[in-house]
Amino acid sequence: MLRVGLTGGIGSGKSAVAARLAERGAVIVDADQVAREVVAPGTAGLIEIVEAFSDAVLDAEGALDRAALGAVVFADEAARRRLEAITHPRVRTRTAELIAAAAPDAIVVNDVPLLVEVGLAPTYHLVVVVQTAVPTRLERLARDRGMSRAEAERRIAAQADDARRRAVADVVLTNDGSLSALHDAVDALWRQRLRPYEENLRQRRVAPPGQHDPAEADASWPEQYARLAARIRHALGADALRIDHIGSTAVPGLAAQDVIDIQVAVSSLADADGALADRLAGAGFPRVPGQWWDDPRPAGRARWQKRLHGSADPARPVRLHVRVADSPGWRYALLMRDHLRADPDQRSAYLLLKRDLIDTAPEAGESGTARDPWFDEEYLRAEQWAAQTDWRP
Known part of the structure; x- marks a missing residue:
């Protein structure tokens, strides 16, 4: 199977790309969804979080209050790293189980917000980064999630910047325009690269070389x-x-x-x-x-x-x-x-x-x-x- 890492900063529109790939036939493994699963009530993950941060991060029903936890960890790098040490190994284990359950000819897209930060890029056949200008992201976070500007800026600052994401990106999808334009770019990626790549990989076949005349030097x-x-x-x-x-x-x-x-x-x-x-x-x-x-x-x-x-x-x-x-x-x-x-x-x-x-x-x-x-x-x-x-x- 072809393993694709999908990432992008908060508010970039990464979820829209994942949804479009799912419509095309990709198997989506959503790291955020998996992260919720491994800290659900009754899990060892939630117990360890409470031990680390107290029951102040629980809601009235005893489930994780993500907003309360976020207020703690996004303002304190040491606290954030402590949380990651609890959740990331569990997320990786569960993710591996979901990927192993996919069909041999599947294109598995792992939607990982912190792909760059935790150094996962080399584990995929291809990394796709969704990139959007920061002002647009701030506007979306306020409109779609009701997030204050100060909170949105803290969330953005806690993640890798665009330069770090581009350094690991095999594909950059720019999402500063319309949803229709984004869908067109995703469809082209699926048709021209992901599907042929998966077939070549499964057949253990080198992609046809095409014509490669000498070109000007490429700094990349x-x-x-x-x-x-x-x-x-x-x-x-x-x-x-x-x-x-x-x-x-x-x-x-x-x-x-x-x-x-x-x-x-x-x-x-x-x-x-x-x-x-x-x-x-x-x-x-x-x-x-x-x-x-x-x-x-x-x-x-x-x-x-x-x-x-x-x-x-x-x-x-x-x-x-x-x-x-x-x-x-x-x-x-x-x-x-x-x-x-x-x-x-x-x-x-x-x-x-x-x-x-x-x-x-x-x-x-x-x-x-x-x-x-x-x-x-x-x-x-x-x-x-x-x-x-x-x-x-």
């Missing part, structure tokens, strides 16, 4: 890599000895195909062929069938073996190279990246070469550049630079 490529690397790290744990952003998109200012190249260092290719391959596929990075090698430098020696994975996400192409740590191919990828970062003249020469070869053989894409004699010359230049600067991987 490192942020996109960071989100992907966090998912890979979550899936592989300590079995990923090192994860690096490599290739053209790892060189600031270099125009490149919009494909993120990632290198994962492992102990052996035998490890890469077993459970690691399954875990990568489950995280959204299926194995690319066939045998894969890197062209050695200088040319002529035995080829360097590796394993290659791609992305099941149709909107985020990835080449994930699994190489043995400290192997020649692993070292070469890091050396070339770092030399191009350090030498603007070689960056320019590399870009001209790529464009010329892609114009000549567009079907080969950037992979065709590795066979050009320029790379032998660049390898020697890079080795000289490494010796002069005492470079280490």
Whole structure:
């Protein structure tokens, strides 16, 4: 199943997005609803809250008075963290139970207001953030929830700001317009990305690559890599000895195909062929069938073996190279990246070469550049630079 994290600040319209996704067929797991369930009367969660904050947070019927509790914790960070230590583990356990009960082909959307704050982003295949201007949120909170401006501002300040949410967002849905416009954006997301992603994930199939001609450098490529690397790290744990952003998109200012190249260092290719391959596929990075090698430098020696994975996400192409740590191919990828970062003249020469070869053989894409004699010359230049600067991987 495809697991989607949905978040947004209070008053952003996140619930409207969740409702629309439910209409399209998503299974919604609402963290707020689960949070109410785990502190219902008679539960261990409610008992622990009363022990921590006294029975002043209970209403006349003995249920949790959320307004009274909120008045305590949103004005006191230490109190809020104490409450989170009680509720968050219970919410996670119950959420896992609900997700496990969904169908294998489900798109499960976990609606989590504090997704960023509790560091859950790497646990999802995709994170969707609903973003709305603060003045609009304040107006909605006053109109729809009867909240005073001071209380609304406190609630907003207690959550992550827009910049922190955007840092983990694979998709940002802006909700400053009409409900109809929001629905159109959700429908497009469902049709163009979520449904194909789920099918590719279930079939363990890499999304079709499409055409990726060199584009102007995108300043968000490192942020996109960071989100992907966090998912890979979550899936592989300590079995990923090192994860690096490599290739053209790892060189600031270099125009490149919009494909993120990632290198994962492992102990052996035998490890890469077993459970690691399954875990990568489950995280959204299926194995690319066939045998894969890197062209050695200088040319002529035995080829360097590796394993290659791609992305099941149709909107985020990835080449994930699994190489043995400290192997020649692993070292070469890091050396070339770092030399191009350090030498603007070689960056320019590399870009001209790529464009010329892609114009000549567009079907080969950037992979065709590795066979050009320029790379032998660049390898020697890079080795000289490494010796002069005492470079280490």
